[in-house]
Amino acid sequence: MITIIVAADQDLLIGKKGTKNGMPWSNSEDLKHFKKTTLNHTVLFGMNTFKAMGSRPLPKRKTIILTRSDFTSDEVEVRHQLEDVIQEYKDRGEDLFICGGANIYKQALPLADEILLSRIPGKHTGETYFPSFDDMGYTCVEKRPFETFTLEVYRRV
Numbered sequence: 001m002i003t004i005i006v007a008a009d010q011d012l013l014i015g016k017k018g019t020k021n022g023m024p025w026s027n028s029e030d031l032k033h034f035k036k037t038t039l040n041h042t043v044l045f046g047m048n049t050f051k052a053m054g055s056r057p058l059p060k061r062k063t064i065i066l067t068r069s070d071f072t073s074d075e076v077e078v079r080h081q082l083e084d085v086i087q088e089y090k091d092r093g094e095d096l097f098i099c100g101g102a103n104i105y106k107q108a109l110p111l112a113d114e115i116l117l118s119r120i121p122g123k124h125t126g127e128t129y130f131p132s133f134d135d136m137g138y139t140c141v142e143k144r145p146f147e148t149f150t151l152e153v154y155r156r157v
Contacts (some may be wrong), residue, residue, distance in 0.1 A: 001095050001096075001113045001114060002086055002089060002090060002095075002096050002098065002108070002111060002112045002113050002114070003095065003096070003097050003098065003112060003113065003114045003115070003116055004097075004098045004105060004108055004109070004112045004114070004115045004116070005034060005037065005038065005097050005098065005099055005115075005116045006099075006100060006105065006115070006116070006117055006118070006130055007023065007025075007027065007030050007034075007117075007118040007120055007149070008117060008118070008119065008120065008129075008130045009024070009025075009119075009120045009121070009122060009123060009124045010119070010121070010122065010123060011123060011129070012129045012130040012131075012132070013123075013124050013125075013126045013128070013129055013130075014100065014101070014102065014126070014128050014129060014130045015052075015100075015101060015102065015126050015127065015128030015129075016124070016125065016126030016127065016128070017126075017127060017128075021052060021053060022048075022049065022052030022053070022101075022128075024124040024125060024126035025120055025124055027118075027120060027148055027149060029146055029147055029148045029149065030118045030120065030146075030148065030149050033118065033146065033149075033151065034118075035058075037097070037116065038058070038061055038097045038099075039060055039061065040060055040061065041061060041062070041095045041096075041097055042061065042062040042063075042064060042089070042094065042095065042096050042097065043058060043061050043062070043063055043064070043097045043099050044063075044064040044065075044066060044079075044082075044085060044096060044097065044098050044099060044104070045063070045064070045065055045066070045099050045100060045101075045104070046065075046066050046067070046100060046101045046103060046104040047065060047066070047067040047069065047071065048101050049099065049100040049101040049104070050063075050065050050076075052101075056075070057075050057076050062077070063075075063076040063077070064076065064077045064078075064079055064085060065077070065078050065079070066079050066080070066082055066085070066104060067079075067080065068080060082104065082107045082108060082111075083107075083111065086108070086111050086112075098112060101128065102128050102129060102130065102131065105130055105131055106131045109131060109133050109136050110136060112156070113155065113156055114153065114154065114155050114156070115133065115138060115152075115153070115154040116151065116152075116153060117130075117151070117152040117153075117154065118149045118150075118151055118152075119149055119150045119151075119152055120148075120149050121148075121149065121150075133154070136156075137156050137157055138154035138155065138156055138157070139154060139155060139157050140152055140153070140154050141153050141154065141155050
């Protein structure tokens with residue numbers, strides 16, 4: 001299954017420059033949920049998101065970095081075409097978690113099967129937003145409350 005995993009506030013804000021991890025908030029419960037969900041799976045990040053995380057792969061996960069540059073690494077798999085990666089994972093029936101940033105999410109929305117949206121309460125400040133997906137064929141199939149956020153699960157109908 002191709003899954004977009006993202007944390008956003010009520011206005012779909014997802015990023016803020018100059019923060020430790022590129023996020024406008026600090027929410028350890030959501031980070032634990034992200035880790036539990038993606039552990040032992042493949043995660044895909046754009047280069048800017050990868051840099052915001054400290055330019056290191058996440059432990060116990062295969063990490064793919066999508067970039068247009070000639071970046072190379074022995075620690076992560078570097079790819080240049082999102083559609084090719086998604087098709088490979090669909091063909092093999094393997095899970096792939098799309099982890100941002102905004103441009104990667106925009107490209108993945110028409111191709112993904114599911115969105116796991118951690119809805120962080122309130123309005124926050126930042127400059128990067130998750131793209132609108134109202135007209136993309138997703139339906140909210142579950143809302144699971146956590147102590148500090150609500151997980152909204154959307155599936156393509």
